[in-house]
Amino acid sequence: MLDRYNNKYANFSGRASRSEYGYYILIYFMVVLVICLLYWVTKNNLNLIFNLCIFQLVIFVPMQAVTIRRLKDLGMKWSFSLLIFLPFFNFLLMTYLLVCSGQRGENQYGDDPKMSSQIVEFN
Numbered sequence: 001m002l003d004r005y006n007n008k009y010a011n012f013s014g015r016a017s018r019s020e021y022g023y024y025i026l027i028y029f030m031v032v033l034v035i036c037l038l039y040w041v042t043k044n045n046l047n048l049i050f051n052l053c054i055f056q057l058v059i060f061v062p063m064q065a066v067t068i069r070r071l072k073d074l075g076m077k078w079s080f081s082l083l084i085f086l087p088f089f090n091f092l093l094m095t096y097l098l099v100c101s102g103q104r105g106e107n108q109y110g111d112d113p114k115m116s117s118q119i120v121e122f123n
Contacts, residue, residue, distance in 0.1 A: 010061050016069035017113040024066045073102035
């Protein structure tokens with residue numbers, strides 16, 4: 001399962017399922033929560049801001065990649081991913097991507113991620 005995330009962290013082609021996108025979002029919020037809790041305990045706000053900025057820089061490419069792949073799963077263009085830079089719209093986009101089901105079957109961006117994960121090979 002982790003192989004899917006390690007190999008696609010900077011891959012902008014193909015499609016991403018809701019679960020794949022959801023796991024990225026979950027891990028993102030868990031890391032931010034841990035960083036905030038650690039610095040809330042130590043009361044060192046300057047390091048909090050610095051570490052959150054570093055974390056944002058590190059996670060930017062993987063989050064953009066999975067967001068663009070998720071948009072492609074819905075049949076949308078990558079340019080909608082630019083909404084993450086607008087306050088309030090980024091929350092709406094994230095919620096929409098978590099809730100809506102992707103297009104069934106193959107679309108112009110590739111195979112259905114749900115179908116490829118359900119293929120079982122018999123020897």
